[in-house]
Amino acid sequence: MGQEHTPAIEVEDLHKSFGSQTVLNGVNLKIECGETLTVLGPSGTGKSVLLKLIIGLQKPDAGSIKVNGKEITQLTREKLNQVRKEIGFLFQSAALYDSLSVEENVAFPLRQHTQLSDTERTEQVRTLLTSVGIEGGFEKLPAQISGGMRKRVGLARALALAPKILLYDEPTAGLDPVTSSKINELILRLQNERKMSSIVVTHDVHSARTVSDRLAFLHEGSIKAEGSAEELERSDNELIFQFFQLGH
Amino acid sequence: MAIDEAGQETKAVTHPFLEWFGELGVFIGQLMHDAFTPPFEGREFVRQLDEIGSKSFPLVVLAGAALGVVMSLQMRDSLIRFGAKSLLPAVIVISIIKESGPIITALVVSGRVGAGIGAELGSMKVTEQIDALEASAVSPYKLLGATRVFACILMLPLLTVAADFSGILMGWVANTLVEPISIRLFVERGFERLTFSDLLPATLKTTVFGLIIGVVGCFQGMRTSGGTQGVGRSATSSVVFASLFVILADVLLVRLILTFFP
Numbered sequence: 001m002g003q004e005h006t007p008a009i010e011v012e013d014l015h016k017s018f019g020s021q022t023v024l025n026g027v028n029l030k031i032e033c034g035e036t037l038t039v040l041g042p043s044g045t046g047k048s049v050l051l052k053l054i055i056g057l058q059k060p061d062a063g064s065i066k067v068n069g070k071e072i073t074q075l076t077r078e079k080l081n082q083v084r085k086e087i088g089f090l091f092q093s094a095a096l097y098d099s100l101s102v103e104e105n106v107a108f109p110l111r112q113h114t115q116l117s118d119t120e121r122t123e124q125v126r127t128l129l130t131s132v133g134i135e136g137g138f139e140k141l142p143a144q145i146s147g148g149m150r151k152r153v154g155l156a157r158a159l160a161l162a163p164k165i166l167l168y169d170e171p172t173a174g175l176d177p178v179t180s181s182k183i184n185e186l187i188l189r190l191q192n193e194r195k196m197s198s199i200v201v202t203h204d205v206h207s208a209r210t211v212s213d214r215l216a217f218l219h220e221g222s223i224k225a226e227g228s229a230e231e232l233e234r235s236d237n238e239l240i241f242q243f244f245q246l247g248h
Numbered sequence: 249m250a251i252d253e254a255g256q257e258t259k260a261v262t263h264p265f266l267e268w269f270g271e272l273g274v275f276i277g278q279l280m281h282d283a284f285t286p287p288f289e290g291r292e293f294v295r296q297l298d299e300i301g302s303k304s305f306p307l308v309v310l311a312g313a314a315l316g317v318v319m320s321l322q323m324r325d326s327l328i329r330f331g332a333k334s335l336l337p338a339v340i341v342i343s344i345i346k347e348s349g350p351i352i353t354a355l356v357v358s359g360r361v362g363a364g365i366g367a368e369l370g371s372m373k374v375t376e377q378i379d380a381l382e383a384s385a386v387s388p389y390k391l392l393g394a395t396r397v398f399a400c401i402l403m404l405p406l407l408t409v410a411a412d413f414s415g416i417l418m419g420w421v422a423n424t425l426v427e428p429i430s431i432r433l434f435v436e437r438g439f440e441r442l443t444f445s446d447l448l449p450a451t452l453k454t455t456v457f458g459l460i461i462g463v464v465g466c467f468q469g470m471r472t473s474g475g476t477q478g479v480g481r482s483a484t485s486s487v488v489f490a491s492l493f494v495i496l497a498d499v500l501l502v503r504l505i506l507t508f509f510p
Contacts (some may be wrong), residue, residue, distance in 0.1 A: 157384075
């Protein structure tokens with residue numbers, strides 16, 4: 001009973017500074033299982049930092065982060081790695097390993113963390129790549145493919161270990177509107193198929209509307225508003241109002 | 249007031265210096281911990297043996313050959329002045345094996361490999377590839393760091409042997425062009441005064457040079473920040489620090505070798 005109500009991710013009073021610059025100043029968030037939350041906000045407000053804190057790439061100065069009920073801020077690297085296997089991360093730049101081919105990039109987490117045979121692994125990689133809309137060019141290097149393709153490969157790699165949680169860092173940044181739309185559709189389809197809990201960080205209002213169950217607006221280090229796109233659009237906060245108006 | 253200002257200035261200079269060494273210590277500790285935690289990265293290690301060893305081989309052999317020729321030309325004149333021309337093969341062989349070969353190899357490798365590691369890992373850092381490894385629950389210290397450091401440790405002595413060989417061979421060639429001498433006689437004269445304590449410690453000390461080159465390159469690369477400029481800075485600082493520490497370590501190691509292998 002209690003297990004059913006454990007949020008997928010729970011962030012409480014999170015603080016993070018870099019030198020004298022305070023980036024997060026008391027962030028509180030809760031993402032239920034199977035829910036997709038989009039964190040919106042202007043550039044440079046610490047949205048990406050928030051994701052990196054959730055996956056343990058950076059340490060918070062204060063506050064609590066619970067993933068599936070487990071506090072991760074005090075975990076050893078070995079235990080944190082166990083938690084990380086349940087989380088997929090799509091980086092803003094896709095962060096594909098540039099010395100590995102498309103296929104090898106997706107195979108990498110499987111090679112590291114599973115005992116699959118070469119044949120089984122290849123089969124699984126092809127299935128993953130097909131599921132994100134890549135039908136060929138598996139042997140190409142990341143430098144030889146387009147930005148949209150890189151995001152798709154990054155997404156396939158993030159899905160390789162069948163994570164329960166997926167974190168998207170600016171999934172449509174730097175893409176043309178048509179490719180952005182396709183990536184949004186892909187995210188939506190994957191969420192429906194896999195029932196993952198997700199956090200999408202973006203400043204693309206259209207993308208946020210398309211993929212989210214709920215939105216949160218991050219500004220000046222804290223969450224200024226939470227709710228549906230319609231609720232945020234009617235916000236009294238002028239910045240949020242403008243953000244939505246100009247983002248149309 | 250002046251003392252206070254001087255104190256502040258000293259602190260401003262020493263603080264980053266001490267911080268750098270502190271971070272280096274933590275990095276080495278983490279790297280060693282992860283290096284000996286299974287599963288091991290055999291595939292990547294073999295790739296690095298090729299990258300660091302095989303691909304440095306031509307450069308090291310060329311540097312050794314140039315060293316042999318230069319030593320033969322320089323020493324010949326000096327020894328003739330002292331009436332000790334017959335000692336030329338021994339001087340070439342002993343000086344190459346005991347000092348010139350190891351240090352030239354280490355400096356050439358620190359230039360090629362140190363810069364390569366610093367730039368490669370630096371580029372991976374600024375493009376978030378190292379973050380992606382960590383997010384995939386893979387230790388970059390093990391996959392990227394340990395494999396490169398241990399490949400450097402293993403390859404430096406082998407490359408040194410190659411540099412020594414080409415140096416001695418080209419020393420003979422340079423000598424023979426001026427005054428013909430058979431290779432057999434050159435080798436006999438060269439090695440007759442050479443002992444175990446000349447050969448082995450001098451070659452094996454390069455494992456320490458390999459450790460320095462690998463650790464400094466990986467450390468500088470993995471702490472890169474500031475985009476492409478940062479990558480350039482990491483590559484440069486890897487070579488500068490690795491070369492400097494190799495030379496300083498050589499002073500200590502020569503002293504130790506002379507103590508334990510008199």
